[in-house]
Amino acid sequence: MEGSAAWHLVERCRAATPRDVARGMFFQGVVGVVGFLQGEAAGAQCLEAAGLHALNPGELYPVTRFLKMAARATRLLRPQLGDWDQSLHYIGTQATVDFLASMFGRELMQMSRRDPRRLLQHLADGYQTAVSYGERTVLWTGERSARFVMRRDFMPAPYHEGVLLGALEAVGAQDVRVHGRQLSLLDSEYDVSW
Structure with missing residues (x-):
């Protein structure tokens, strides 16, 4: 490689x-x-x-x-x-x-009620249904902006930029912007706005 x-x-x-x-x-x-x-x-x-x-x-x-x-x-x-x-x-x-499209994801979408803020909050918790590792938190920086922090996650920042963009667009968020930074090998954070 x-x-x-x-x-x-x-x-x-x-x-x-x-x-x-x-x-x-x-x-x-x-x-x-x-x-x-x-x-x-x-x-x-x-x-x-x-x-x-x-x-x-x-x-x-x-x-x-x-x-x-x-x-x-x-x-x-x-x-x-x-x-x-x-x-x-x-x-x-x-x-x-x-x-x-999975059972877990459909439940997440139902809980979020197509609201990007709810989606991000539930997404932080929802990761635990799909993977056994890491922790995710949402820090709100405005009415339509947040910092999504991932600790001990194995995929690099560009992967999770795609994850967050896709999730927000799925609930109808417009003009979504996601910028990720790798903080260490397994830690990253993402500035998200819509």
């Missing part, structure tokens, strides 16, 4: 424990995006990179497998999407689509 393409993959994998797991719906989203943009064989390469043959959307899988899959996906998508950050952003947006 080249430079930023690895986004410190080895260090991120070393920081994970066997208890750090994510639902299969995120894996399926990656395979689906890559398969749609690059073909079925490319999607199969992503499964192979994760050491998997099949996926169950509700099952929990080690986050290290997801990291390896996402790394392969960014390499496959980079020629079409332009760079690593764009590829991660695109995968993150698709993760939101997949999450919101």
